Amino acid sequence: MERGRAELWLIDSGMQRCAWAGDDPAMIAYHDNEWGTPVHDDRVLFEFLILEGAQAGLSWSTILHRRDGYRRAYRDFGPVKVAKFGARDVARLLADDGIIRNRAKVAWSIANAKAFLAVQREFGSFDAYLWKYVDGKPLVHRLRPDESPPAKTELSDALSKDLRNRGFGFVGSTICYAFLQAVGVVDDHAANCFRAIAPRSRAKRAVSKR
DSSP: OOOOOOOOOEOOOOOOOEEHHHOOOOHHHHHHHHHTTOOOOOHHHHHHHHHHHHHTTOOOOOOOTHHHHHHHHGGOOOHHHHHTHHHHHHHHTTTTTSSSOOOHHHHHHHHHHHHHHHHHHHHHHHHHHHGGTTTOOEEOBOOOTTTTOOOHHHHHHHHHHHHHHHHOOOOOHHHHHHHHHTTTEEEEEEETTTHSSSSSOOOOOOOOOO
């Protein structure tokens, strides 16, 4: 996620949002429906892990506008399928203009799928592994309109270190914090954003272990 001041964007409807949503319909839809909403579906967690890694050095809007391309290229982000990608798949991905064609990011996405499966085997699900860091409860921060969210925290530092030890790549602390925000482990909506005032349901989504 592009880090900017946590001010609010006032659109024609009068709905107040975190400033980073801007006026891009795709970014607004992502802000309103996903960002900061707890995710407990392993397929979706894997999707965001890959997308956040792909974002490194780029804006989130760049990735978001390629999300459908990523879903096609990565077989709807099934970690078992991605873990089996071989040389032909790497060549296919590097030729696909619907995604970011970066050789290192492509290689690590496959390695991360294998590491993801290892975590599932150890903990029963990636969901169980991830949410243990916060005892199953989202960390809610209500930022002032003039306050910037952090780029990383002790939590993202700890997650990054452990993921690296488990063989994951493109999981630096800043990427991990963006991932934690994306999947609702951390809720950083500004205090007077409508999502903070009337948050979406925190009911668990169906868990998909594979």
